[in-house]
């Protein structure tokens with residue numbers, strides 16, 4: 001049961017997770033002619049100097065998420081929130097530590113990979129297939145996905161290529177596709193921030209439903225109100241470290257004190 005605290009089922013365990021990005025040729029202006037010339041002039045030694053820049057984006061984060069929880073991820077820009085989600089989704093390898101998940105986590109980001117040249121309609125099908133839905137399931141849910149997204153409220157936009165959508169419209173469709181399925185672990189990266197108020201209310205309601213349906217929801221947002229309305233627990237990351245992990249109000253109070261929001 002989703003809200004049964006006596007039998008808490010772990011869905012995600014992060015154990016001392018470290019994520020390091022490696023940026024090749026950073027600082028060397030690799031593609032430019034002057035950079036190429038200076039590399040030749042500097043010779044072999046440059047190989048080491050040019051080397052690889054490392055960005056240690058997540059540093060020793062540990063937590064356990066349980067079924068039925070909605071967990072907000074907060075922190076200032078560049079604090080490691082998206083990186084941590086990508087690691088939980090299995091899209092980034094850990095440098096050290098481990099992520100254990102129950103089921104397949106789905107990452108819904110505003111940059112989720114749908115195809116701009118295809119119509120909204122085709123992307124609904126593509127996204128559904130990518131999430132493991134059958135063609136029949138997609139056909140059954142197609143209309144409710146389009147209705148939920150509200151894309152067609154102002155005309156027949158679903159038959160236009162997605163690249164013609166505003167960023168808010170694109171984000172709404174992506175959220176609607178992902179929310180059409182019940183997920184073991186659903187991770188939402190800023191999706192709510194881009195929709196208008198009406199859509200935000202609709203998606204917050206859907207997140208609450210997804211929670212009841214026994215999944216775990218992670219939500220990255222800079223909108224504290226979204227976090228308050230949706231989450232009961234918050235992880236606060238800063239410079240890749242987990243500063244606080246606790247009940248939403250407790251953590252947000254400290255965060256707002258710190259950031260002056």
Ligand SMILES: Nc1ncnc2c1ncn2[C@@H]1O[C@H](COP(=O)(O)OP(=O)(O)OP(=O)(O)O)[C@@H](O)[C@H]1O
Nearest residue numbers: 021023055057075076077078079080081082083084
């Ligand atoms: N692909 C990448 N290559 C190298 N460094 C990266 C990459 N993506 C993120 N970083 C770095 O990792 C750190 C954490 O970035 P991340 O995007 O996870 O932060 P965030 O908390 O989600 O930020 P924001 O709130 O601005 O979206 C930053 O220092 C960023 O510069």
